[in-house]
Amino acid sequence: MVSDLKQRNMMNRTKLLETLRAEKQWDVLVVGGGATGLGVAVDAAARGLKTLLLERHDFAKATSSRSTKIAHGGVRYLQQGDIPLVYEALHERGLMIKNAPHLVHPLRYVVPTFKWWELPFYGIGLKVYDALSGFTSLGRSEILSRAKALEYLPTIRKEVNGGVLYMDGQFDDARLALTLALTVSDLGGVPLNYTAVTALTKTGGRVSGAVARDEETGEQFTVSARVVVNATGIFTDTIRHMDEPDAPHLLSVSQGVHIVVDRSYLPGTTAFMIPKTEDGRVLFGIPWHDRLVIGTTDIPRPEAELEPRPLEEEIEFLVHHANKYLTKPLERKDVLAIFAGLRPLVAAGDGEQTKKLSRNHRIIVSDAGLVTVAGGKWTTYRRMAEQTVDRALTVGGLKAKPCPTKHLPLHGYLNVSVTKDIPETVYGTDWAEIKKIAAADGQLAEKIHPNLPYTYAEIVWSARAEQTRTLDDALARRTRALLLDARAAIEVAPKIAALLAGELGKDDAWAQKQTAEFVELAKGYLP
Numbered sequence: 357m358v359s360d361l362k363q364r365n366m367m368n369r370t371k372l373l374e375t376l377r378a379e380k381q382w383d384v385l386v387v388g389g390g391a392t393g394l395g396v397a398v399d400a401a402a403r404g405l406k407t408l409l410l411e412r413h414d415f416a417k418a419t420s421s422r423s424t425k426i427a428h429g430g431v432r433y434l435q436q437g438d439i440p441l442v443y444e445a446l447h448e449r450g451l452m453i454k455n456a457p458h459l460v461h462p463l464r465y466v467v468p469t470f471k472w473w474e475l476p477f478y479g480i481g482l483k484v485y486d487a488l489s490g491f492t493s494l495g496r497s498e499i500l501s502r503a504k505a506l507e508y509l510p511t512i513r514k515e516v517n518g519g520v521l522y523m524d525g526q527f528d529d530a531r532l533a534l535t536l537a538l539t540v541s542d543l544g545g546v547p548l549n550y551t552a553v554t555a556l557t558k559t560g561g562r563v564s565g566a567v568a569r570d571e572e573t574g575e576q577f578t579v580s581a582r583v584v585v586n587a588t589g590i591f592t593d594t595i596r597h598m599d600e601p602d603a604p605h606l607l608s609v610s611q612g613v614h615i616v617v618d619r620s621y622l623p624g625t626t627a628f629m630i631p632k633t634e635d636g637r638v639l640f641g642i643p644w645h646d647r648l649v650i651g652t653t654d655i656p657r658p659e660a661e662l663e664p665r666p667l668e669e670e671i672e673f674l675v676h677h678a679n680k681y682l683t684k685p686l687e688r689k690d691v692l693a694i695f696a697g698l699r700p701l702v703a704a705g706d707g708e709q710t711k712k713l714s715r716n717h718r719i720i721v722s723d724a725g726l727v728t729v730a731g732g733k734w735t736t737y738r739r740m741a742e743q744t745v746d747r748a749l750t751v752g753g754l755k756a757k758p759c760p761t762k763h764l765p766l767h768g769y770l771n772v773s774v775t776k777d778i779p780e781t782v783y784g785t786d787w788a789e790i791k792k793i794a795a796a797d798g799q800l801a802e803k804i805h806p807n808l809p810y811t812y813a814e815i816v817w818s819a820r821a822e823q824t825r826t827l828d829d830a831l832a833r834r835t836r837a838l839l840l841d842a843r844a845a846i847e848v849a850p851k852i853a854a855l856l857a858g859e860l861g862k863d864d865a866w867a868q869k870q871t872a873e874f875v876e877l878a879k880g881y882l883p
Contacts, residue, residue, distance in 0.1 A: 365539045369823045373570065375546050376577060382408045383754055384745075385566060385581035387553045387595055390411075390420035391529075392717075393587035394536035394547070395741035396748075401545035402764055403745065403756035408579065410568055412552035412787060414829050416533035418662055419522065419589050420734065421833050422697025424614065424652055425644050427452050427460050427525030427735045431631060434485055441716055443488045445735045450492025450523045451762055452735065458534060458770040460527040462494040463642075464626040466508045467520045468681070475499060475518045478631065482522045494523035508626040511683045526627075526642065529734060530833040534808060534822060538767035538776045549823050551577075556584065556598045556726065563726045572614060583752030585744060586728040590660035590667050590700045599726045606720070606730050608703040609660050613670040614651030616693040616839060621684050622648045630681060641676050645809065647840055650678050659816065664696040667881050691883040692831050693842040702731035719744055719863065725751050738762075748757070790817045807844040810835040815852055819859035827870040828877060842881035849874050 386393050386401040387408040389411025397409040411417075429446035452460045463529040467482070469475045482497040498521045505519035506512065550571040557565045557578065565580040586595040596603045621751075622628070622641055630639040642649045653670040673692065678686045702718050717732030717740050729744040742759045749756060768786065794801035794813040804810050818824040818834035830852055832838040853867040855875070 366653060367538055367547070367821055367823050369548065369825070370547045372541070372548055376408065376548065376551075376579070379406070379408070379546075380580065382478050382579065382581040383756075384408070384748060385410070385579055387566065387584065387586050388588035388591075389533075389537065389585070390418060390589045390698075391416070391533055391536075391548065391737040392729055392732060392740055392744075393585075394533055394540065394588060395737040396585055396587050396729070396744050397540045397545055397547060398536050398543070398764070398766075399738075399741040399745045399759055399761050400748070401540050401543035401755075402760050403758070404436070405521070405754060405756050406538065407543075407545035408581070408764070409537075409545065409547040410523075410551045410566070410579075410776070411547075411552055412571065413662065413810055414549045414825070414833060415537050415547070415823070416530045416833055418591075418695050419699065420533050420611075421530035422695050423529045423734050424527055424612070424640055425529055425649060426463075426640070427527050428601045429488065429524070430733070431481070431485060434488075435631065436574075438716070439488070441546045441736075442698040444487070444739060446485075446489040446592065447492050447738050448736045450489070450494075451738060452527065453494075453525055455761075455764060455815045456527075456532065456535065456766045456769065458768055459766070460525055461533045462523050463526040464508065465522055465524050465629050466500065466505060466626055467522070467631060468505055468509060468512050469518050469520070469630050470513070470515055475520065477514075478520045480513065482520050485522060485738065494525070497522040506769060508624065509622065509628050510624065511622050512628065512875065513681050513683060521626075525735075527734075528645075528836065530836065532766075535767050538822070539764075542767050547823075549829075553595065556595075556722060561724060562658060563722075563724045563837065581752075582632050583748045584756055584767070585727055585748055586726055588746070590698045590702060591721050592728060594660075596722070596726070596728055598722055599722050601681055603722070606702060606718070606728070607660075608701045609657045610699040610701055611655050611657045611664055611696055612671070612699060613666040613674065613694060613696045615671070615691045616644075616675045616695070616841075617648050617650050617676070617678070617686060617691055619643065619646055621682055621693070623685065628681070630677075633677060641678075641682070645836060645840055650674055653731040654699075660700075663880065664698050666694050666696045670696075671883060673785060688883040693839050693881045694883055695839050695881060698716045700731060708871065719747050721747065721751055721846070727751055786817065787822065789821070790805075793817055804837070805841075805844045805848045807841050808835075808837050809840075810837060812855060815855055816859060819856055821838060824856065825860070827856060827874040830856060831874065838878055838881055845881075846875050846878045849878075 383405035385396045386409040401407040427449045429442040500519040540547045553566045555567040568577045627642040720728045732740045800813040853870045857867040
């Protein structure tokens with residue numbers, strides 16, 4: 357386990373930049389600070405390799421903070437017959453819960469049934485799901501009577517005739533991503549946000565590093581590395597084209613949209629899953645941070661975007677299906693937030709629907725030695741990282757100890773029995789330090805907004821220890837305010853910007869600019 361002393365270390369960006377300037381040769385340079393890149397950096401650093409991770413924006417700025425918030429094998433992929441993917445994901449789900457019980461936990465899911473044949477059909481399928489989970493099982497599936505189904509899902513459509521209960525996982529994606537970054541730092545690696553790779557360097561025709569730029573100051577760096585790993589998710593092809601300008605596109609991009617509503621639409625602590633809606637897509641309704649997240653859509657998009665916007669048809673799809681399956685009427689004005697994310701799917705042929713594409717990943721090594729990992733899903737991030745680093749060791753001619761991440765507790769690891777006095781929203785942070793900040797200044801102990809669960813002390817700590825550099829970082833990913841209630845996030849923006857300005861040594865003009873930019877961004881999260 358990472359030592360208590362290291363767990364108290366702060367991920368100070370200024371100090372990490374000093375290390376970047378001083379280090380002449382890295383073993384592994386990871387480009388990309390989403391789930392995949394952070395997983396690769398944790399694995400490499402845990403093996404004793406000198407590891408640098410560079411992220412152009414913020415950690416988990418794109419896809420990795422916009423997921424459905426479930427750690428799962430994928431019932432959808434079981435339907436498609438992709439047994440190996442489901443088996444791997446179910447076992448990785450078990451490791452996520454084991455190594456980060458403060459961030460990932462089991463959750464009950466119920467598949468409500470409305471036709472006579474659905475109960476045995478889904479019941480048998482979920483028994484297969486049980487069997488594939490093996491010793492990592494979170495509990496066996498169970499056939500439910502109509503009365504029991506309504507007990508778990510009190511606001512489900514009354515025509516329900518029963519259901520199937522099964523267990524899967526749930527987590528806070530952005531907080532887990534940040535925890536991976538903190539773990540990299542604990543292990544002696546250097547994870548840096550807002551540091552863009554602008555070009556790859558080559559020696560003797562082989563990729564030997566990169567040119568990088570601090571997006572805040574414009575300072576340029578030339579980084580030398582034994583091996584470079586491209587783990588940039590939806591922007592995978594951008595980095596590949598720095599190496600091979602004519603390389604064929606590897607990815608198909610699919611957009612998923614979720615709406616967030618008040619928990620009164622589904623009281624309790626059980627999620628629902630509709631395996632097949634009218635057009636074949638899966639629909640989830642998931643309790644999360646005292647809200648209900650309903651999603652997801654699956655629509656091909658022509659290109660990758662950092663801030664994708666939901667299409668009108670996606671919003672209508674989710675509102676329509678919420679009203680189709682839940683008894684409490686939902687109107688657009690009742691939606692607290694909408695968020696859109698892009699899935700990096702490995703292309704499998706012209707014209708193939710993205711909802712049918714696998715979530716398997718691929719690892720590719722170019723002629724010049726650039727290691728690219730593409731595709732995959734949050735739940736399998738650790739396994740993807742292990743395989744990628746194994747490949748990178750060969751490419752870079754590196755020697756390292758075997759992968760230890762199957763049994764590596766992540767930063768802030770807490771036994772679940774001691775988390776009862778810690779708000780769920782701050783799992784993965786240094787709660788003791790946050791309480792000290794609040795005790796030193798009582799005003800910082802206050803909630804930032806009546807409709808949000810966060811305190812000003814949490815914002816302060818994120819600036820001091822978690823590389824919060826912008827208002828968006830603070831309200832979208834260090835806290836999840838933007839996703840929990842976009843209107844409330846807009847209302848608190850000026851105060852939070854002023855608080856961050858004081859912590860980061862910025863002036864009033866910076867705070868005003870941050871507020872204006874965030875408000876404009878947040879409008880895209882409103883219905």
